[in-house]
Amino acid sequence: MKTIVEAKQIKKVYGAKGNVFSALEDIDLTVMEGEFVGIMGPSGAGKSTLLNILATIDEPTAGDIVVDGINLTKMNEEQLSAFRRDKLGFLFQDYNLLDTLTVKENIILPLALAKLNVEELERRADEVADKFGIRDILNKYPYQISGGQKQRTAASRAIISKPNLILADEPTGALDSKSATDLLESLKDLNEQDKATILMVTHDAYAASYCNRVLFIKDGKIFTELVKGKRSRKEFFNKVLDVLSALGGGANDVI
């Protein structure tokens, strides 16, 4: 099986001399193709920082990252942008939809930017819209739809360019439980049927239970790792809760 993410010794330090703060310390991370990996940890543990670094939105202070065989640290801004556009898909807690575009325009944006031809673009838009059940709202604007619909729109946008890696930062954070479950089910389908590789940050044990494997981070370091294996989702959920309580206060108060 192919390695999609290979991160070694990632460090991230904020601030200038005298007043430095280390957000990530020597993080190693490997994600194989087709994995659905969760990242958990208390608030301020460095989860978003890690995800942003993998997403090439942020730069590590030190360390090497290889995604799909490409070394990120060696690329310039323009190459990184193209890389993000072609290889990565994003999902954020606050959806990050453009409020001046319709749902459909939001979804096809990555393809429009890649200058794909219109027929192909329309075809793929229909395909993902069906997958996430948002065909009826394609011509609406983000301010006219619900949070769950927004997140499904964002998810459609994330996968439309058939990315090698989908990165999600607390995608269910702002959703009610029904919408959250819908989205997680969709992500699971995507992972199982389309063999999509997903890396999802969450502090919600329920969301994490959908993953194959969960990494726990505390104070910028990997604390432990939990693999689902043959367990049922319910059992895995309980395991996750166990680790969280071992991880200490920080994790629970944000749930």
Added chain:
Amino acid sequence: MTLFSLARKNIKGNFNNYFVYFVTLVFSMVIYYTFTTLQYSEKIQESIELSDTMSFMFGVSSIILILFVAIFILYSNSFFTRKRKKEVGLYAILGLRKKTIAKMLFYENLIMGIIAIVIGIILGTLLSKLFAMILIKLMGSIAEVDFGISILAITQTVIVFMVIILFTSVQGYRLIYRFTLIELFYDEKKGEQIPKVSLITAVIGVIFLVVSYWLILKPFPDEFTTEYLIKNYGIAFVALVIGTHLFFRSVTVYLLRLSQKNKSRYYRGTRIIETSRLLFRIRGNARTFTVIALLSAATICFLGATYSGYYSNEKRAKEVVPFSYSHLSKGPEFDSQVESIIKADHRHPIKAQLDIPVIQVKGILSFQLDYDINPVKLISESTFNKVANALNKDETVSLSGNQAAVIQPRFTEYTKSVFKGENITIQLPQGSSELPFVHMVESNVLPFDYPDFFLVVSNEMFAEIAKKEAPLTYKVYEVENEVTAQATSKKVNKLVGNDFQVSSSFYTEYKQGKEGNAITLFIFGFLGLVFLAATGSIIYFKQLTEANEAKGHYEILRKIGVNKKDIRKSIKRQSLFVFGLPLTIGILHSCVALYFTSNFISNLIGINLIFPILMAIVFFVIIYAVYYVLTVNTYNRIVNK
């Protein structure tokens, strides 16, 4: 922390945002100060021919300026205050009383205003001297610019701007009271919805524009009355204003929507982002765009027209006063006195010296002409040809019998065809005689004096009439380099008195025209600059506000994988639209209006006005381009770090 120091801190923090507004404010103060200084400057006025006109014109234009600047300041301030609602809301949450916040805003505005005034006065004192030099140069004078500090101008500037600033400060103070806390927190977002396309209003907008253009470009009627002027151009103006507003409100929306229909273009690259952003913002900008387009149109138009006047002054003067000096002969003693003055001026040697006999008679035209022709002035064919020769003109006439050629009356537009086949009956002591018109010529002979109806008749005819009706003799001189003959012209003018409605020496007419045109050009130039600066600053500020709101928008784009270069390009395209659209419409309007005025002007003086008008437009485009670059850079810095 005292309120005062909090206010000071706020200004510092917001300085980047206010910078362009501040510079514009200072700039308008400098111009106002310059205008008032010139209004009161006796030194300059002593040295020019048009002194009382100058004082009056600067007085009037400083009033126009201040009205405009007041509106600009008020508008900007209400804009700032609205933008800062959130900040104010935060203070309120933190427990500051409304009264305290209002006071703080009041101080803020006041401090900034006072700083602007101080800088404005200092720069004004320095720059007004430079500007006055520009004016003097334009007027072609050689006066020393030596007005030091004008206490009167300083006092007036300070008082006028203090009043405006106090007024806006109070306005800001009151604004806070009008909002409830909840309003302070939740604003901004709500208004932004995708505008609906209304084909009807778009069509109505286009119709209004077409009608107004048509009314403006319509050829002049035969009879040009005030009533027609008001009716025709009044309607045209109203239609233009409404049409322009509807254009920005609906037509652009319609066009943008239309451009979205072409999917293979719209769904390609960043166009999808720009188009949709513009579409969302257009309603909020429509009014500003309208004001800017109309203001630009008016300024370009006035500037173009005045520059044309300035540009064509020499030609006009030469037409009004054809010879360097002209006077009515009043006996040999008087005539030689004049001649000796002119001859004494060795720097301006005489090129030609002529006697022009003119017979004044009563005449009746064979057709209706709305020009009072009596007394008709007759000159002989040979006189006319000598004049043409002396003035280096190719026009000659040759007449026989009782044929006559009319010289086109100045400031009229009669063409050859008006006189063709017609005749004039002149009454002479020995009975009347009928003279058929065979020509119309355009070379003038004597300085303008109403009614300006000259007839050229054959030499024999002239001699015949002269036997009964003694001609008046005019003496005319053409000298080298007449445009500098200041001293001699003064002396001649004084001696000769008022033989004509205009000056008897070319120099005076030329110089007065030049000065008058220079003053208007100077005024319109600087008023135009202030208009431009103010409107540019408003667009700049609006764009800046938009940039701050759009930060998240661009962050998303970066995450999706648009690189910095493309974002910058996208910002450029958007800003180009925002600056370019009102400017293009403004230029279009002004071209139409100028077509009308230049038709009017060039018919009168017969010269090509393309160059001066083009200059005015280029001047406008350059200034806007500066604001455009400034906007793109700041916008880029805000959203694309």
